[in-house]
Amino acid sequence: MKKTVSTFLAVCSFFVAFTQTNLPKSTWRAALQRGAYELPFGLEINPKANGKYEVFVLNGSERLAMDEAYMEGDSLHIPMLIFDSDLVAKVSGNQLTGSWKKNRNGTWVSVLPFKAQKGDVYWFSKTPAKTAKNVTGKFAAYFQRPDRKDSSFAVGILDQKGTKLAGTFLTPTGDYRYLAGDVIGDSLFMSCYDGSHAFLFRAAILPNGNIQGGMWSGISGYQPFAAYRDAKAELPPPTALTYLKPGFETLDFAFPDTKGNIVSLKDDRYKGKVVVLQLSGSWCPNCMDETRFMVPWYKKNAKRGVEIVGLMFERSPEMNVSGPKIDFMAKRFGVPYPLLLAGTNDANAGKSLPALNKVAGYPTTIFIDKKGRVREIHTGFSGPGTGKYYDQFIEDFNALITKLLSE
Template structure:
């Protein structure tokens, strides 16, 4: 159930509870891997937490989803409770420590005064996702699946996503590719004739359930996201399933050849593609938001790539579209993102993350249909290629293909 409360009210409740308990010393957390669950409308959404002693009195925490170990911000313990923040996404886990069990809430700020919450529990000993791996799987789901989200019929009438799964025993890892990005690292199990997948990364909360029809080679079920999101989905096994060309969705308007931008960095400095640092350089323009996990996946690729390649005559510019156009509110978020990913290239506040408003801010484009979107500009300042969305490392071979094509395109532009 969705609960909306203010930051101030929660802080007051925590302070009052600690004062009433009379506790002055902090409880310690047993290090190790925990099986965590969020209590969602679709049922328990499981994920892993690896909690280890960190610097000073804090703890280092990783969220575990498939092969991903996603670092959370340093966790702290006060009294009998632990707080595990993910400041980039304005969310956190707060729980009371009870032996080897943690009980509390996940909460995420949605506006300046309101947050969303879900119950949270974690128990030491991460030995299973949904069920023990020793259970025998009935279905085999490895491969590509043409997927239709929002389909109530259970048939696959259209394809707006491609599921890519790899199954070992009853364990399944994979993701869904869509025209605007992927569903990051999904992890789960085949239980009888049914598929269960989940993901938690501080921002995304995904829970998938589906029943397998072996005769028709189909899946049909439900998808729960966030606090209250839900839609049905269906999929058909199809090794040839593919999405529209990501270069066909966003393009320059007739007559346009370049991208006209002039926006401020958090320090107030205006940045334009006509600035000297971009002159005669191959430039990558990244349309992103600090709130967007797919954008963070791309940033995690671009930031070290830029460090390795900037001496070759390339530049990168990030255009951040945030939940607020107010620099006082969004500037610190951009700075936190730059610090977390050690970004050396400029990132400016270009507007709000409403796609219609983002499209108005970039009038040379037909539309901004996805965060992230990446533009490749040649040494003469002309836009040569636009890639909508991003297939992150959770997509396996699709990510490898993107990186290869990215580098080939940069090499070609540099050689001109």
């Protein structure tokens, strides 16, 4: 009897081990279900030696690494822990079926249905018919805000090749990252998923070349929008939104890192140096994009006499809640400079830095000269998905640092 039980358990263990490492290297067409509409993106799944999986989300040209995935029973878990987010799906042959889950107050809840089919990745149509429409160019876009009667302004940058479409929308506080999709007939469709945001655009292309439609975001967000061709469309200067109040030239703060060490600009480490303050948050994808730029830049340029300090504005003011998220971000991106818990990302954010008129958005980058004076405050970040705008940011960033170092 004991031998029979042992044999049975061994067979069960083998079966479980087999099912938990049975996904081959593969690509998948994935989609979240937002009401009646699909929000598609791609997945690339690569098995690892330890029975875990390396997973990348594909948004057009973006290949975004998720955290290490794993099997639990018959379900694959694809986490993005920094965003308290998880794709959980039952594996059934060439199909994944499950949900996108978010952690809310310590409890995982399903927010949107999720499915994926192994094979070629495509967005809204596998073989879209040729179209006479072409939306390549720059647009002045207006999104109707659900909580107000006015509209928020953005600059749309679209690039169409055949029926394939890529682009983004730039706003005064950041961009919508990598959007990808198709032009089908007289309509356009674009989407993006990054573990935090889920965007879906569906719009009609009007005879005059303008665009009118809607944006679905996250679990329940919706905004109608209209976009007009405008080669001269520009955002307001990013240096005009946040500024020092009259009578102030410097910033004074003392915030803790996750180990409880208090860091201040008065510390010897920062005396006589150019300092860049990165107002950020572990919940913010645009902040992640800026951090991907900042980390290698700092490693290359710190010896020139430059320091960076990350001021983290989190959802909770409690270190036991926000500290692990900050540490996870630091580990994920290999951040070599201090990350401090400065406050919460709500209407009270400005109280942490009372010399500022407000914190208008994340990230916000503050440049401080060798004498401790604030020289420029830049709201938002044009990430790599914005093309030439990202290149222009890097050029302006380097020019300003060089100028401050030469003084």
